Amino acid sequence: MMIEPLYIQGNRWLHRLPAKYKLAALVAAGIGLFFIQNVWALSGAFVVSGALVWATGVSAGVWWRQVRGLIWVVLTIGIFAVVFQGWLPAAVVLLRIGALVGLAMAVTLSTRSSDLIAVCERALLPLERLGWVDASKVALALALTLRFVPEIWRHYQEIREAQAARGLARHPVALIVPLIVRTLKRAQQVAQAIDARS
C-alpha cells in the first residue's frame, strides 16, 4: 500500500496561488459561511466552490472516491433536516456543507502536501518562540509517520496471513496485540538509531 497525497499535478492558476493565501481564504470562508442564512447567497457560494473544484482539473473517479464516504452522512442530515425543519432550512444546511467541503477540496487538490507542511511550520513559529513546540521535532515526526505507515500496514497483512494459515478467523485482539508489540519494538530500534547518529 502506498500513501498517495490527494494533490493533482497541474499548473493552473489555482495551483500557482501560494498555499498560505489559499489556506487563509479557506479559514475565512469557513467562518463567514456560518453567518449567511440566505439560500440564494449560499447557492452562489456552492456554485463558486464547485467551479473551483472543477478548476483543479480533478478527474471524476478521484472526485467520486472523496465524495463517496461523505454521501451517507450528508443524506442522513438532509432527511433529518427536511423532516424536522422543512425544505428551506434543509437546503441552507446542505448548501453550506457542500460549499465548505468543495472549497476545502479545491485547496487540497491544488496544493502539495509539502507546501502545506511548510505553511504549518511557519504557523508554528510563534509557538516555537514561546517555547511551546519544537518545529523540527514536528517535521521529524511527520516524516517518520509517512515512512512507517506502509511498514505497519505490511505487518498487519503478515499477521493476518499467519493467523489465516493457522485457521484462525479474523479476531481483533489476536491481531492487534502482536501488531502493537511489533510497533513498539520498531519504535525502540528507530529511537536508538536516531540517537546513535546524532
Added chain:
Amino acid sequence: MKTQDTVLIALFAALIVVLSLVPPIPLPAIPVPVTLQSLGVMLTGAMLGPLRGGLACLLYLLLAAIGLPVLPGGRGGLGVFFGPTGGFLLGMALGAFVTGWLARRLVRTSSQGAMSVVGYAVACIAGGIGAVYLIGVPWLASVTQMELSKAILAVLVFIPGDLVKVAVASWVAWRVERVWPILRESP
C-alpha cells in the same frame, strides 16, 4: 521530550492510519459498519499516556488536514474538518488525552489483572466515547442546525460498536502492558 517519545508519537500516529484504513468489520446486531479508527485513539491514549497520546492524535489529524487520505474510506483534506463530522475528528485528540490521563490514574502497576482491565475500560469510555462525542455532537448539531437532542439521537446508533471497541482496547492495553512495561516511564 526524548527522541524515543517523538518516535513513539510518530509510530502510533502511523498505527492509527493503518487501523483507519483496514476494511470495516461488520458486527452482528450492530447496524453500522465499525471502523477501527476510534480503537486506535483509545489504544494510543491508554498506552502512551495523556501528553504523547494526544500529540499522536494531533499528528494524525495534521496528516489528514494537509490532504493525505488517512481517514476511513481513504478520505482526507480540510473539507472533512469543516463538514458535519469534523467535531468527531477534533474530539479524538481530546479523547486520547482524557483516556491517557484517566488510565494513568486508575491503573497502577500493582493492580490485579481484572482491576487493570476495568480501569482501562473506564478510561476508554470517558475518553474514547465521552470526550469525542462531547465535541462531535454539538458540532454536528451546529453545522446541520439540528436540535442537540436530535443529534444525540442520531449518533446513538454508534454507541454499541464503540462499547465493543472499549472492551477490545482495554483488554489489549492490559495484555501489552504486561509484556512492555517501559511505556509508563514518561508522561
